Amino acid sequence: MNCELNRVLMIGAGGVATVAAFKIAQNADVFTDFMIASRRKEKCDAIVRAIGKPGIKTAQVDADDVEQLKALFNDYKPTLVINLALPYQDLTIMDACLACGVNYLDTANYEPRDEAHFEYSWQWAYADRFKQAGLTAILGCGFDPGVSGIFTAYAAKHYFDEIHYLDIVDCNAGNHHKAFATNFNPEINIREITQKGLYYKDGKWIETDPLAVHQPIDYPNIGPRESYLMHHEELESLVKNYPTIKQARFWMTFGQQYLTYLDVIQNLGMSRIDEIEYEAPLVDTPNKTARVKIVPLQFLKAVLPNPQDLGENYDGETSIGCHIRGVKDGKECSYYVYNNCKHQEAYRETGMQGVSYTTGVPAMIGAMMFLKGIWRKPGVWNVEDFDPDPFMEQLNKQGLPWHEVFGQEAEMAPNIPEKG
């Protein structure tokens, strides 16, 4: 395919995609030709209106359908696709990229719809085909995964000979003033949180019951917040790429109210991902009914607040970072690198809340790294496979400044419980 060097197609028109589109429009010197395509074209058009740059193109596409994707790619001829749809679409979009000679970037690893399970193996299996085609695929370029891996790569490059302990800590200390809402796609979010916990220790993966291991962790400018050990996809690539790691864990904060609602949702069966039969009136002839199949969690998504609408009343901030311990020049050392992001500042700039912002900005920077030729090598890669320095420089310029703490103060306190 004859591609223009900086022609970018973004798929998806949700909260994360809206932020990425705003940031792409702000960097029009790099992103000279840009199209947004999603399941509903009107959502893409609404993003273009919000940005106020009518030159951005839009299109309708069902990203579950490889043939539709191929037709769009052959028509628009992008050099890079930024996949900000859902993890279900990763493989179909990668298939279409291979068929049409297009490079690929996403923020979340593939998940089959019928199993709440995520791992990189499905996408890593594409490595040889991308390599042979001379195409680059960049996986997991949001905040976590994404910046969490880049923070680790930066630490490994500048401050450590060997990394031994890694704790990724993710706090949302914001308040959206709703009884219950999720900060990104509710279906994906609830599937993730209700999974078993998993962490890496001494060469083995150790499973815990969902949200069973927790402790207060101190977050800068926020203070101590109860944080729960969870499985998170970047651990899988980081322990592979940094084999000196003895222990790697991921922690996320949840408020008590959120957990109580989650418990009720689960006990009611509303987090189920299998189909149930339900008799419903027809839209056009309501006096007639039909038996339909619905997935309870997808129905729940339809009645929960849309994460895209949370921004206006969201106050407080997020804080995400990496606590790292290891050795440099034979001496033990500790390092903590983090970003805090205020929901209201994200909203003022893009109309979206901080969680969409902290994901959409790194997706744009990853695309920028590719377009500038800095992050470009045939194959399928995680973000820590590339040079972190130019990305870290852009984080400071593009609205996600980071801060470093060294020595004893960088260590997590108190000590973390070993097991649930």
Ligand code: NDP
């Ligand atoms: P949303 O649900 O708001 O947006 C997803 C978008 O994809 C919607 O516009 C949706 O269309 C569209 N879409 C869904 N299915 C299809 C399809 N078959 N074909 C075309 N378009 C489709 O989600 P978010 O913006 O909150 O999240 C986007 C992605 O970012 C997710 O994969 C999520 O897991 C990931 N993420 C990553 C994080 C990280 O730090 N790495 C953090 C947060 C999220 P419609 O609008 O019609 O529903």
